[in-house]
Amino acid sequence: xxxxxxxxxxxxxxxxxxxxxxxxxxxxxxxxxxxxxxxxxxxxxxxxxxxxxxxxxxxxxxxxxxxxxxxxxxxxxxxxxxxxxxxxxxxxxxxxxxxxxxxxxxxxxxxxxxxxxxxxxxxxxxxxxxxxxxxxxxxxxxxxxxxxxxxxxxxxxxxxxxxxxxxxxxxxxxxxxxxxxxxxxxxxxxxxxxxxxxxxxxxxxxxxxxxxxxxxxxxxxxxxxxxxxxxxxxxxxxxxxxxxxxxxxxxxxxxxxxxxxxxxxxxxxxxxxxxxxxxxxxxxxxxxxxxxxxxxxxxxxxxxxxxxxxxxxxxxxxxxxxxxxxxxxxxxxxxxxxxxxxxxxxxxxxxxxxxxxxxxxxxxxxxxxxxxxxxxxxxxxxxxxxxxxxxxxxxxxxxxxxxxxxxxxxxxxxxxxxxxxxxxxxxxxxxxxxxxxxxxxxxxxxxxxxxxxxxxxxxxxxxxxxxxxxxxxxxxxxxxxxxxx
Amino acid sequence: xxxxxxxxxxxxxxxxxxxxxxxxxxxxxxxxxxxxxxxxxxxxxxxxxxxxxxxxxxxxxxxxxxxxxxxxxxxxxxxxxxxxxxxxxxxxxxxxxxxxxxxxxxxxxxxxxxxxxxxxxxxxxxxxxxxxxxxxxxxxxxxxxxxxxxxxxxxxxxxxxxxxxxxxxxxxxxxxxxxxxxxxxxxxxxxxxxxxxxxxxxxxxxxxxxxxxxxxxxxxxxxxxxxxxxxxxxxxxxxxxxxxxxxxxxxxxxxxxxxxxxxxxxxxxxxxxxxxxxxxxxxxxxxxxxxxxxxxxxxxxxxxxxxxxxxxxxxxxxxxxxxxxxx
Numbered sequence: 001x002x003x004x005x006x007x008x009x010x011x012x013x014x015x016x017x018x019x020x021x022x023x024x025x026x027x028x029x030x031x032x033x034x035x036x037x038x039x040x041x042x043x044x045x046x047x048x049x050x051x052x053x054x055x056x057x058x059x060x061x062x063x064x065x066x067x068x069x070x071x072x073x074x075x076x077x078x079x080x081x082x083x084x085x086x087x088x089x090x091x092x093x094x095x096x097x098x099x100x101x102x103x104x105x106x107x108x109x110x111x112x113x114x115x116x117x118x119x120x121x122x123x124x125x126x127x128x129x130x131x132x133x134x135x136x137x138x139x140x141x142x143x144x145x146x147x148x149x150x151x152x153x154x155x156x157x158x159x160x161x162x163x164x165x166x167x168x169x170x171x172x173x174x175x176x177x178x179x180x181x182x183x184x185x186x187x188x189x190x191x192x193x194x195x196x197x198x199x200x201x202x203x204x205x206x207x208x209x210x211x212x213x214x215x216x217x218x219x220x221x222x223x224x225x226x227x228x229x230x231x232x233x234x235x236x237x238x239x240x241x242x243x244x245x246x247x248x249x250x251x252x253x254x255x256x257x258x259x260x261x262x263x264x265x266x267x268x269x270x271x272x273x274x275x276x277x278x279x280x281x282x283x284x285x286x287x288x289x290x291x292x293x294x295x296x297x298x299x300x301x302x303x304x305x306x307x308x309x310x311x312x313x314x315x316x317x318x319x320x321x322x323x324x325x326x327x328x329x330x331x332x333x334x335x336x337x338x339x340x341x342x343x344x345x346x347x348x349x350x351x352x353x354x355x356x357x358x359x360x361x362x363x364x365x366x367x368x369x370x371x372x373x374x375x376x377x378x379x380x381x382x383x384x385x386x387x388x389x390x391x392x393x394x395x396x397x398x399x400x401x402x403x404x405x406x407x408x409x410x411x412x413x414x415x416x417x418x419x420x421x422x423x424x425x426x427x428x429x430x431x432x433x434x435x436x437x438x439x440x441x442x443x444x445x446x447x448x449x450x451x452x453x454x455x456x457x458x459x460x461x462x463x464x465x466x467x468x469x470x471x472x473x474x475x476x477x478x479x480x481x482x483x484x485x
Numbered sequence: 486x487x488x489x490x491x492x493x494x495x496x497x498x499x500x501x502x503x504x505x506x507x508x509x510x511x512x513x514x515x516x517x518x519x520x521x522x523x524x525x526x527x528x529x530x531x532x533x534x535x536x537x538x539x540x541x542x543x544x545x546x547x548x549x550x551x552x553x554x555x556x557x558x559x560x561x562x563x564x565x566x567x568x569x570x571x572x573x574x575x576x577x578x579x580x581x582x583x584x585x586x587x588x589x590x591x592x593x594x595x596x597x598x599x600x601x602x603x604x605x606x607x608x609x610x611x612x613x614x615x616x617x618x619x620x621x622x623x624x625x626x627x628x629x630x631x632x633x634x635x636x637x638x639x640x641x642x643x644x645x646x647x648x649x650x651x652x653x654x655x656x657x658x659x660x661x662x663x664x665x666x667x668x669x670x671x672x673x674x675x676x677x678x679x680x681x682x683x684x685x686x687x688x689x690x691x692x693x694x695x696x697x698x699x700x701x702x703x704x705x706x707x708x709x710x711x712x713x714x715x716x717x718x719x720x721x722x723x724x725x726x727x728x729x730x731x732x733x734x735x736x737x738x739x740x741x742x743x744x745x746x747x748x749x750x751x752x753x754x755x756x757x758x759x760x761x762x763x764x765x766x767x768x769x770x771x772x773x774x775x776x777x778x779x780x781x782x783x784x785x786x787x788x789x790x791x792x793x794x795x796x797x798x799x800x801x802x803x804x805x806x807x808x809x810x811x812x
Contacts, residue, residue, distance in 0.1 A: 059647055059660055346651045386649070390496045397491065401498065410495045419497070426493040447493040470651045 012279050013327040019280065020329075028133040029480055030280055032315075032331070035287030036307060037141035037210070037225070040339040040381060042102045044287060045136055046090040047381035047467060048476065049074070049113060056466035058473035063117050063484040070129055071116040078112065078135065079276075085111035085138050094382065095456035095464045107228050108139040108277070117484050132483050137277050142222035146270040147278070148310040149220055154259035155247040158240035161220075165205065169299040173208040177201040177239075186241040186255035195237055195257065199224075202239035223269055235264045278315065283479045285335040286312065290356055291343055291448040294435060301436050305359050312363035319371030333373045335478050336360055341470050342380035343448045344425060345387055345398035349378040349470075351428040351435075358432035375478045380470040384451040390422045397424040402451040410447050423449055587721075594724035600630070601718050601788045609790045612655050620654035624661045627788055630717045631665055640664035655792070662792045669715055673787075674797055676715065677779030678805040680708035681772040685806065689768030701771055705729075708775065709782050716786040728785065735781045776802045 022028065035041045051058060052072040058064040077084060086109065090102040113134040119125050149157060165174040180201050184194060203224045210225065223236055230236050238261035241254065249255040286308070293304040318330045338356040341349055357364070357376045364374050385402035399422040404410075406417030415421065426446035429435050457465040559577050562570040604623055611619035628644065631637045644664040652660065684704050688697050709728050713720050720728055780797055 057646060059650070060656060065663070349651070350653075390494075392494065392496075395491075397494065399496070404495075410493055413495050415495075422496040422498055424491070424494045424496075427491050445492060449495075468650075 012275060016280060016327055016329050026131050026133055027483060028135060029483055030135045030137075030282045031479060032278065032281035032284040033136060033138065033287065034144065034284055034311070035141050035339070036144060036289070036304075037104065038292070039141060039287040039289040041138055041141060041287055042090055042105055043094075044285070044339070044381040045085060045111065045138055046087060046094065046102065047469060047472060048136075049087055049111065050091060051466045051469070051472060052113065052115070052476075054463070054466045058476065060471075061473040061476045062481055063115075064473070068118045068120070068484070069115060070118060073114055075112045075114045075133070077110045079110055082108060082110045082137075085109040085136065087111060091464075094453050094467070099453040099456055101453060104226075105138055105140045106226060108137065108143075108273075110138070111136045115480075115484065120485055130484075132480070134480065139273075139277065140222070140226040140228070142225040143228075143273060144311055145220040145222040145307065147274055147314040149266060149270055150274065150314070154262040155243070157220075157262065158243065159245075161240040162242055167299070170205075170209055174205045177205045181239075181242055184241065184254065186243045186246075186258075187249055187253050189252055190254050190257040194254065195239070195261075198239040198241075199237045221265060221270075223265070230269065234261055235268055238262050238265070274314070280329060281315070281331050282329060283333050284315065284317075284331045285337060285475060285479060286360075287337050287339045288356060288359070289340060290338045290352060290359065291340055294355075294446060295448050298437055301359070305436070308360055309363045312360070312367070317367040317370050317372040330370075331367075331372060333478060334367055334375070335475050336364070336374065336376045337379040337475060338377070340380055340448075340450075341378035342383040342385045342402075343400065343451065344378075344428070345400055346470075347398050348428045351430060351432070352378045355428065355432040355435045358436065373478075375474075377471050377475055379472060379475055381467075381472050382453055383468040383470050384454050385423075388422055390424065399424050402454070404449045405452050408449045410449055411444075415449070417452060425449065591721040591723040594719060594721035595727060597630075598713065598718045598720060598724045598728060600626070601713075601716060601786060604630075604788045605790055608658055608788075612658050612790070612792060615654045617654045617657070620657045623789075624657060627661060627665055630788070634717075637665055637668065640668055658789065659792050662789045662794065666716075666787065666789045667794050670783075670787075670794060670797070673712055673715055673779075673783050674802060674805065676708060676711050677776060677783070677797075677802055680704055680779060681775040681802070681806045684775045685768040685772030687768075688771045689764050697767075697771070701775070705775055705778055708779055712779065712782045713786045716783075716788055718786060728782070731785050732778060732781045735785050736777065739781070739784075772806055773799075773803065776806065 019028065033041050033045055035044075050056075052064075052069075053074070055064070055069070055072070063069045074087065093100045093102045113136065115132045115134065116129045117132065119130050124130055152160070164170065165178070171178075177198075180198060184198060206224055223230060227236060238258045241258055243249075243255060288304070288308060290304075293300045316328065316330045317334065318324075318332065320330050320332050324330055336356055338352050341352060344352060353376050356378075360376075368374055385400040388399050388401050390397050390399045401420060401422045403417065403420055404415035404423065406415060408415045410423065425448050428446065454467060456467075459465050555577065559573055562573040564570070604626055607619055608623045610616065611623055624644075628641060631641060641664070644661060647660060684701055687700050687704075691697050691700065706725060706729065709732065710720060710725055713725075713728055718724070718728070776799060780799060780802065783797060
């Protein structure tokens with residue numbers, strides 16, 4: 001596919017040249033909010049916008065702390081064909097009675113935020129108030145898993161997917177699909193019914209593996225989990241086949257049909273998604289739900305590590321030169337955020353950050369080598385708990401206090417979602433490698449419970465006060481602080 | 486900490502004693518780190534300090550004689566048993582009371598001065614070692630120190646509004662510096678600049694060297710008092726002299742660093758001005774000296790190390806003295 005790659009690259013270069021020219025008038029930061037499903041992208045974007053618009057106290061976001069942020073508002077986004085991020089709906093979810101987390105994202109959406117600020121630079125100040133656009137894209141996290149597929153052909157992908165489905169932790173979830181697969185012959189003539197059946201079973205296996213019981217991450221293709229508007233089309237009706245290492249099949253066989261659909265999936269689904277939304281990012285925040293993976297045990301953690309490394313390798317990171325900022329802008333700052341840090345007492349935040357740094361070590365080393373700035377944070381865009389201490393048998397336990405979601409369990413207790421509890425989730429191990437091995441969760445020494453959002457605080461002037469957060473301001477400062485100097 | 490025996494647990498909020506930890510811990514929460522003493526001279530082993538014994542004994546003898554004499558005198562006055570006697574007794578009582586109060590105030594002043602130094606030292610080590618407990622303690626003490634100051638009321642309020650935020654030690658200290666101490670810095674700069682200006686002008690126009698000397702000394706002491714009062718030490722006479730000694734020690738200790746900075750400019754510039762007018766050159770030199778003393782005094786009095794804000798630089802302050810305002 002060299003020609004397509006080439007034309008895409010040329011298109012990207014022209015687009016970024018155009019962006020550069022527009023950026024001279026009003027600078028624009030394209031902020032990539034990257035994260036697997038349920039890592040909290042939507043909540044992060046909603047909280048970010050809410051905090052900035054409402055002028056919340058953000059002590060370590062310098063422009064806001066120094067009172068230089070004059071006005072923040074939403075503007076019509078630049079892309080006319082992409083739906084708008086439903087900020088108001090998501091905020092209504094969070095501030096409802098009772099408050100709920102927003103529903104998981106089903107399609108791509110976009111938002112433009114404009115910041116008016118007073119610069120600290122003398123000459124910029126003379127030109128009046130400065131403006132900065134921030135373009136943010138929200139999308140289903142499942143789709144992110146597709147990016148590594150761009151570098152695999154059907155035979156490779158089949159082999160990988162099969163190998164993965166045969167490891168111990170997935171075997172059970174994949175049982176019915178494996179049975180169907182054994183009876184399917186790749187060299188047999190193409191059969192639409194069989195293909196649909198295989199795809200159906202493959203999808204069922206992916207769904208099962210993603211549930212809380214397994215909490216696995218690397219489950220491409222992502223559109224199988226969150227189809228968007230392509231549900232049922234041939235591009236989504238394929239599955240890996242077991243060819244036993246053989247890759248040459250005659251035309252009209254099941255294998256060739258599947259391979260063709262796989263390539264179509266890449267060409268019409270994955271590649272446009274990548275080029276429209278990821279090839280042009282300036283800054284990136286990667287949200288990672290480390291705690292859910294720790295809950296899932298060693299296999300889930302390893303899976304998360306593999307997924308994040310593969311995904312992060314798809315981005316162009318590194319310091320920008322004049323040439324690269326003209327034709328192929330790179331991501332020069334990356335924040336790696338361990339989300340839902342409010343599920344832990346702050347004493348453990350250091351350890352959480354250490355675990356995340358260890359988890360993304362390979363991807364980080366590569367980006368840092370290319371000259372990108374990295375920052376690792378334990379963060380909660382919406383802080384659902386407060387902290388306290390509980391005494392048990394002469395021992396003082398650092399706790400977090402909040403309303404656990406209905407159905408969450410700890411030990412033998414199941415929560416109903418209406419009562420406030422003080423939770424001690426267990427100690428994170430000091431050595432991040434131990435956490436990655438996962439024996440702590442398997443022996444029941446750590447258990448992280450999810451909480452419902454905090455009770456909203458109405459403002460006398462209407463609307464709601466921005467939610468408390470953990471280190472959201474540090475994340476914002478690292479992402480856009482230098483643009484507001 | 487990681488006994489790895491602490492199993493996850495859930496408590497009903499009413500079931501157990503759940504308390505939100507107090508934002509300001511008791512002052513004794515963190516054991517203070519011993520303050521390293523700065524000495525200009527190496528600590529030589531010496532025997533009994535005969536000089537101090539002599540002076541102490543002499544002072545005790547004199548005060549004993551004086552009090553016996555006073556006592557006799559007052560007793561003889563009281564013996565007269567008329568109004569003069571009672572007035573004398575009352576006056577003596579007042580004298581003693583005032584003396585006690587002065588001593589107490591001096592002690593308090595010295596203690597406050599010591600406290601500032603200790604806070605700064607502990608803040609420094611808290612920021613370096615990311616010691617959250619110590620940082621919280623330092624912040625609490627600083628808040629208590631400034632609790633009644635009207636000029637920092639806004640900063641105190643801003644700091645209080647972040648009390649339950651989650652910050653690590655360095656961030657907490659940065660916030661404390663930004664809200665409580667940084668607003669005082671420009672005022673301190675202005676104090677130094679105005680003193681230096683006054684010293685320069687008076688030296689340049691005064692007729693005699695003796696007047697110069699006295700004025701420079703007095704003005705420097707006044708500047709020290711204003712600076713330390715600004716940062717919360719409110720010194721008495723004794724502590725003012727102690728402060729002066731600390732400042733001189735500080736200048737001596739950091740002198741080597743400062744020379745690399747701007748003294749060379751100063752020497753060359755001074756030579757040039759001195760060629761134009763000897764008195765003007767002297768005035769500028771004294772002004773520069775006062776500025777240097779002022780910077781050292783800020784270093785000694787400031788209750789926090791420089792975390793986010795910049796240490797005032799000699800050149801900037803000289804520019805401020807000369808009336809050149811940077812944008």
